[in-house]
Amino acid sequence: ATGDAAGARRVLADALDTAHPGALFGFVWFDRACLRAGALDLARRAIRVGTGRVSALDLAVAEAMVAEASGAFEDARAGYERVAAELTRLGDVPEHAYATTGLGRCLLALGEVDRGAALLRDARETWERLGAAPRIAEVNALLATSAPS
Numbered sequence: 001a002t003g004d005a006a007g008a009r010r011v012l013a014d015a016l017d018t019a020h021p022g023a024l025f026g027f028v029w030f031d032r033a034c035l036r037a038g039a040l041d042l043a044r045r046a047i048r049v050g051t052g053r054v055s056a057l058d059l060a061v062a063e064a065m066v067a068e069a070s071g072a073f074e075d076a077r078a079g080y081e082r083v084a085a086e087l088t089r090l091g092d093v094p095e096h097a098y099a100t101t102g103l104g105r106c107l108l109a110l111g112e113v114d115r116g117a118a119l120l121r122d123a124r125e126t127w128e129r130l131g132a133a134p135r136i137a138e139v140n141a142l143l144a145t146s147a148p149s
Contacts, residue, residue, distance in 0.1 A: 087099055
């Protein structure tokens with residue numbers, strides 16, 4: 001359903017309709033797909049369906065993403081800060097980069113431009129090492145908008 005938000009939404013909703021509670025494989029990725037499709041309601045629903053069987057860390061990551069998408073930047077910030085340290089400890093480099101990117105976005109939204117930009121630059125370094133062109137472009141666009149006038 002790439003490029004088709006309505007189609008993606010249908011596929012994601014169908015998956016949720018048939019999922020047993022706690023049976024979402026790739027829970028964080030599923031929630032991320034919901035948010036990319038603009039389906040905040042499905043992302044919230046996925047958290048309810050996934051709760052109980054997913055790890056506390058995955059749940060915290062998903063809650064931070066949903067808080068950010070909802071505009072609750074303080075809650076998202078706190079969530080991303082909590083998960084970033086644990087993701088570092090676990091050595092989950094891509095998820096740490098996602099959390100750092102999210103934290104940077106939240107800080108920008110909260111007016112903490114210097115710290116937000118610094119975190120985004122750190123995340124971009126990781127994305128560059130991973131060769132994640134879409135994430136690099138996202139961070140570059142964020143940094144371009146955060147530059148002083």
